[in-house]
Amino acid sequence: MAAKLPKQPTLRTISELSGLAIPTVSRALNNAPDIGAKTKSRVHQIARDIGYVPNRAGLRLRTGKTNVISLVLGTDNEVTDHTGQLVSSIARALRDTRYHMIVTPYFPQEDPLRPVRYIVETRSADAVILNRIETVDARIDYLTERGFPFVTYGRTDACAGQPFFDFDNMSFGRIAAQTLIRAGRRRIALLAPPLQQSYAQHMLTGAQAVLNGAGLSLDVIAGINSDDAGHVLRDGVAGYLGRMPQTDGLICPSTTAAIAAVVGCERQGRVIGETVDVFAKEAIPFLEYFRPQLKSVIEDVAEAGTFLARAAIQAIEQPDLPPLQRLVEAKPIGDPTGYTNTGQQSHR
Amino acid sequence: MAAKLPKQPTLRTISELSGLAIPTVSRALNNAPDIGAKTKSRVHQIARDIGYVPNRAGLRLRTGKTNVISLVLGTDNEVTDHTGQLVSSIARALRDTRYHMIVTPYFPQEDPLRPVRYIVETRSADAVILNRIETVDARIDYLTERGFPFVTYGRTDACAGQPFFDFDNMSFGRIAAQTLIRAGRRRIALLAPPLQQSYAQHMLTGAQAVLNGAGLSLDVIAGINSDDAGHVLRDGVAGYLGRMPQTDGLICPSTTAAIAAVVGCERQGRVIGETVDVFAKEAIPFLEYFRPQLKSVIEDVAEAGTFLARAAIQAIEQPDLPPLQRLVEAKPIGDPTGYTNTGQQSHR
DNA sequence: AGGCAAAACTATAACGATATAGTTTTTGCG
DNA sequence: CGCAAAAACTATATCGTTATAGTTTTGCCT
DSSP: OOOOOOOOOOHHHHHHHHTOOHHHHHHHHTTOTTSOHHHHHHHHHHHHHHTOOOOHHHHHHHHOOOOEEEEEEEOOSSOOTTHHHHHHHHHHHTTTSSOEEEEEEEOTTSOTHHHHHHHHHTTOOSEEEEOSOBSSOHHHHHHHHHTOOEEEESOOSSOOSOOEEEEOHHHHHHHHHHHHHHTTOOSEEEOOOOTTBHHHHHHHHHHHHHHHHTTOOEEEOOSOOTTSOHHHHHHHHHHHHHHOTTOOEEEOSSHHHHHHHHHHHHHTTOOBTTTBEEEEEEOSTTGGGOBSOOEEEEOOHHHHHHHHHHHHHHHHHOTTSOOOEEEEOOEESSOTTSSOOOOSSOOO | OOOOOOOOOOHHHHHHHHTOOHHHHHHHHTTOTTSOHHHHHHHHHHHHHHTOOOOHHHHHHHHOOOOEEEEEEEOOSSOOTTHHHHHHHHHHHHTTSSOEEEEEEEOTTSOTHHHHHHHHHTTOOSEEEEOSOBSSOHHHHHHHHHTOOEEEESOOSSOOSOOEEEEOHHHHHHHHHHHHHHTTOOSEEEOOOOTTBHHHHHHHHHHHHHHHHTTOOEEEOOSOOTTSOHHHHHHHHHHHHHHOTTOOEEEOSSHHHHHHHHHHHHHTTOOBTTTBEEEEEEOSTTGGGOBSOOEEEEOOHHHHHHHHHHHHHHHHHOTTSOOOEEEEOOEESSOTTSSOOOOSSOOO
């Protein structure tokens, strides 16, 4: 049944074909200075002809380098939103490099340090990419102490000299607050992410700054957070609006949370765009098709993935260069220059 | 700066601690029959004490087994829908096994055989998991010929003796058609996935069977397919409704496609639930919160991922067992026994 | 006690790569 | 031409694991 797989060529194959010793072949392929130019080109030619690809296990065993980058993925009970985009874009960016991406998930109730410790202790990757960064994040201290390369999707408070990609959630908070204020909203609540995560703080700070500047204050919906399941959010928002009927603006930190919140609003007889406005983040590219249309900003998650991959490689290969860091401003949908979302058509 | 990483214990460490030869330690840990019971338990104890974990590179080099399962992921230009759930659920299912998951993406315009060939030729995984299965799929022939373990998310026509997980899209097609017919719809169109993919055919067949049985026929919207970007779908559906104004029912094979289609309908002045009904698949768990509410069935993608992981491991480790196969019936939302979607509240 | 098989262990080699030290060949120069 | 230095290559060891063949020890039976 199973046809035998033909053996993959190794350095030994090239050695036999060329009459050179194995280490010579190795050094030729690695462009070592003590190999003659003629020999090098001959070896390279043979390697190309027979389709030589270095054996990963041999390489890894000898050098200790794994040529693997691990995406340590905090996941919700209901995984959605932008996870797929993040994974695909990182994997794509690594496609034509020597690196493979492995995905190491952990559960919400678990110690986030566990997968990181495992990877470092067993040397199962050359670098890790972390998401769900907390304001004070034990993983980052752990990795920094050990000099293990990493990149974060999000920042800590003391985002010292570490490579990161982050969407500027402070600017998201500001834009959200400004947009809602301009729409005449006065009592605005935030459906916050878990507050230990730094982007929650950024968002909060940004929105508060604008609201305080306008003589208003920001409410935070307690008891639920944006990571909860859809029905929890829906019910939580409905309950909140019942208790705080004067609320007329909602800021939601994710597309799915916003959609659930909309249903919560409607449960309370609210009409989006009339008795309440919802401001959301579009991390999955179809919020603009959602009805009723929400005010929102776009986040291009694929851009994040591409950058994270590049930054991880640099952290591995050029640890002495200044770390790659990128902070991306929030971009409002529909009106790149201003803060209002005109949309293509109104709801009804 | 970088604190030196402490060396990981190896067989040699245990060998020195126990005074046994390295191969003895190896055989003891692998429960070989020619090692004494006392010795075995002593070795296991030491291994546990010092936290021994076999070195993957050494293992891989010696045995040829990679302990890696590769998810070969066909991606859209706009990756969304259930990719994130699929990735996370597979990775989760592999968490407490010896296997790591690497993600190998390929682009829509690329040869889908390429990544598969790469994996097989370089032996970079012990098994692959494939999605986007076509009715006649070159990758499957390739893998079968070579006896390389694989699992498919979807089926070929000749789904011979291969392990697979599939949602029964024929039953989806039937339920969709039945639901729309019962809602009084008479002119029903399918926003089809690319027709070379087998689930598109299944869906088509299922819907056609029911419609033909009722003396109706199924239209297929030409020129666009459900993988296209949101605005393409929106415009495509709007254009179609312009040309075929008698259309009163739409079947959409994904959540995002459905949402875009709804906007296309509204563009043409249609009112969902009144002048047109949209039937969709809920592969991301918030379609039920979408307004206007659509008629739909649920697919639990995490279930697929878990099963695919298990099936892949069995294909690797017990190739002689009958392959794991699962076909999951479509489950209508809101009414598990019938075909109508009552929803929790109507739109407006 | 002697013999002999079974049990329990060890020695060696190998997977595919590279680092280090050593050897041969070429080159340059007086 | 001879000799030292540079250039170009080779030999050997090693990373951590396991397969194979070989050796020692134990236990049993007569």
